[in-house]
Amino acid sequence: MNTSGGLAEVRRIGRRVDALVRRARRSHQLAFAALLLTTLVGSAFGLAWPSQVPASLLVIPLLLGGLLLRFRQLVALTLITLAAGSYVIMSRPPELPRTGFVLVLGIVGWIVITSAKVRSRLGVPGTRGESMLMELRDTLTAQGELPDLPPGWWADSAIRSAGGATFSGDFVVSTTRDDLLEVALVDVSGKGIDAGTRALLLSGAFGALLGVVPVEEFLPSANQYMRRQEWDDDFATVVHVAVDLKTGDFGVRTAGHPPAIQFDAWSGRWQTRDTDGPLLGLMETPEFEVNRGQLKPGDALFLYSDGMVETPRRDIGRGTDRLAGHAERLVAQGFQGGADELVDAAGGPGDDSAIVIIHRKPHG
Known part of the structure; x- marks a missing residue:
């Protein structure tokens, strides 16, 4: 036969x-x-x-x-x-x-x-309506893919929606121009499907702004866009980083978002990159501070949403320490595949969880 x-x-x-x-x-x-x-x-x-x-x-x-x-x-x-x-x-x-x-x-x-x-x-x-939702979900997923980086650099991201839904209130937009990498991790108010539609709208707008406006103007421009939507009680938090892929110099800016954390390969220590900035969509002309640093060979920078570090029984500070503890186990493997592992290990089951890892590979 x-x-x-x-x-x-x-x-x-x-x-x-x-x-x-x-x-x-x-x-x-x-x-x-x-x-x-x-x-x-x-x-x-x-x-x-x-x-x-x-x-x-x-x-x-x-x-x-x-x-x-x-x-x-x-x-x-x-x-x-x-x-x-x-x-x-x-x-x-x-x-x-x-x-x-x-x-x-x-x-x-x-x-x-x-x-x-x-x-x-x-x-x-x-079923065309369901097909449209699937296409929108795929669009949101595609927009969150990180760009290819030059040799010596590696980046990864992972997003998990609350309740196992395919739509998430967390999303990532990124771009490279010349030797500059820009990544923004956004957390829209709400979770799961309720926040998914707003996340889709904002991902297109923020993705269009990223790499077009100057680095220091990204968060103010994103805030102006949200103000024009006239959403009553909805807002968004953002952590935005710009990395010079030649020197490793970077600047982190946040808008009501948990701070980035940096792994220093030379000392083996973890450093919180705190900045100050209000939630997007609440103020007319907010100011966003910048925290500057440098990624040396072997260093890594972590951007994450509050679903990774905050629960009703745990504040952000303790959650950040817990996340760093989980990430410490990935140092030996060069953080390869670490985004998915960290979302599984540290992500809260009742909230959307997202993380981005930017790693400068050690020489040799």
Whole structure:
């Protein structure tokens, strides 16, 4: 038996089915006509061969309609299916159950219409709304990817949303220009899906500002953008770092965000890079201080969100020490893969957690 040939045939069928589904999503009239025809043919078969064709067959086009049709088309299909199903059932012998099937078919139709009505508020039919959310999630993830760095440098990031959601209120934007690396880790108020939509909006805006405005103007410009949104109680915290990839000199600025921490490879000590700056979106013309330092060969700089260090039972200071303790174990491996390990080890389960590691590799 040719197993590879059978698998290839299955793949071809799968591709054809996927293509038909995509075409049906684009052509709602064609999908409506096909499902209506399926309903009528299924009803005719049910009348002709009542013992061989189950009346429950009519549920299938109804469920497919909930995935492919616009709201009005779905309502029309549901009413036609309910009428056809009732006629088929009533035409069968009286000893067969009737009322139960009609009731079940009506409940299924109500569930499908209710779900479609919620999606129709987005102006997109069927599962296109879910597909849009997936595309937005992928966009947010792609924007958080760190750029490729020259030899001698390495960077990594990891983000985990509260409750296992795919959307997070934490996000990362970064860019390189000439020999300057800029990274901003942003924490939007709220968590999970509630903060995900605002995070998506801000990630596009902050990503556009980063590398375009001067380093010292990034946080003021981001604050002005948030002020224009006129969000009542929403705000964002940011830690922004600019690193000269030739000399290792860097400057850290924060807006209501936990400070960065630096690992000094020469002394083996950890240093907190404290700066002062208000939350974004609350003040008209805030000032943001800068904390300057240098990454020598072997050093590393850590940016993280409050979900990594703060819990209801633990303040930021103790949480920062705990994070440094976990990161200490990664020194021997050069912090490779450390972002994911630290999020798993130190991230709080009830809050979004994010971390960025910038490491200057030791000579040789």
